[in-house]
Amino acid sequence: MLHDEVVNRIRAILLDGEIPPGARIPERELCERLEISRTPLREALKVLAAEGLVQLLPHRGSRAAKLTDKDMRDLFEVCQGLEALAGELACERISDAEIDAIAAAHADMVQHYRERDLIQYYRGNRAIHEAIVTAAGNPVLAGLYASVTARIRRARYVTPMTAQRWALAVKEHEAILNALQRRDGVGLAHILRAHLRHKREEVLQAGFAETEGNDVTLRIA
Amino acid sequence: MLHDEVVNRIRAILLDGEIPPGARIPERELCERLEISRTPLREALKVLAAEGLVQLLPHRGSRAAKLTDKDMRDLFEVCQGLEALAGELACERISDAEIDAIAAAHADMVQHYRERDLIQYYRGNRAIHEAIVTAAGNPVLAGLYASVTARIRRARYVTPMTAQRWALAVKEHEAILNALQRRDGVGLAHILRAHLRHKREEVLQAGFAETEGNDVTLRIA
DNA sequence: GAGCTCTGTTTTGAATGCAAAAATGAACTT
């Protein structure tokens, strides 16, 4: 198994919440499961620590990173900035074919909204945002975006998605698609910022906080 | 020696250009120099690879990453976005004391400009930009910024800093300080973007490209 | 009975050893 693959598999385990935030990472167990020895496992853990997904405590092993409200806020803030930048760049560089693909994904997502299928809706949502970042044509940006969204997503949350909020989100997405089609970079950046600000408010208002007593209620498998 | 320290020392070696871009990283030699064995060294190299400073080639060792024109452009683009975001946030959160400190650093830098001391000027310049990022009060942002600027700086370049360009840069810095003092986030973001765009143009126009034949002329020790 | 100390166990972090892959280079072919 290649180094990157080891990193990705452990990342997936963390993102899936299989090792909950704050929990110790069982070195020996993971070694057996991935059928590797401690050396490559530890290399991967250091990489993930640099990414912010794992916390290393000298002589006390590694734990799955636990996010505070502040961390979450910071991550959203940066995510906003990155998406806004991606939106602007995407408008300059996106091809008609890419716009069509995003329009299709958007229609798909709206359909899931109509069916009130939250999971599929989220999936479609994510695909659109990722497509915009990809369309920006900047791998450095894409890399940072992936790292930030991974950390956010790792804290699996379910916001109490009210009908109003959901409707608003869909409306915003329509505006996003519209701005893209008009290739209105500045407008798109603004909409994306507002969109994420709303998302953040939802999440934080829902009482996100990965503290001892408060992390079970909001987590889904 | 602690893990992070190993990473930092190797990072410093790379940033200092002691191992030029594209060059093989001599594992054995570095081990002797840092007085560590291969295990911790290799852990550090994987971390630096995740950061983008080192390139790992399976079964062929690691090399100091080499940046193309495109990489450089991408890095500057992201850097612009991050600084603009930092500027906006800083205006919301910066304390009077921090503003005073930046004003002092600015005066210092202007003095170096008057003395035409480019090295000191660059140093002061960097300190101001870093202070703004710090003032944004967002460690996630600060971390990404550090990673991006490290990669940019690693490609040590000397742009043919003409009198006009230098004067313009100083003028822009005055506007930056001014916007900060007025706590004009949007304005500051704009100025920072323009400032970095100019910087990028300088660097790229100067013919940056870490290709085989073209990497000596522009590098300083 | 609460708290401290000391000892045995576990776990961590790093050095070493070993198998496999790549680089080197000498001999050979054309």
Next chain:
DNA sequence: AAGTTCATTTTTGCATTCAAAACAGAGCTC
């Protein structure tokens, strides 16, 4: 002489080993 092939050397990547640090728990002190 240029290119190819094969054996030798070097380097890489990982498993294992080893010392030191943290942990756990029994016994001791007060």
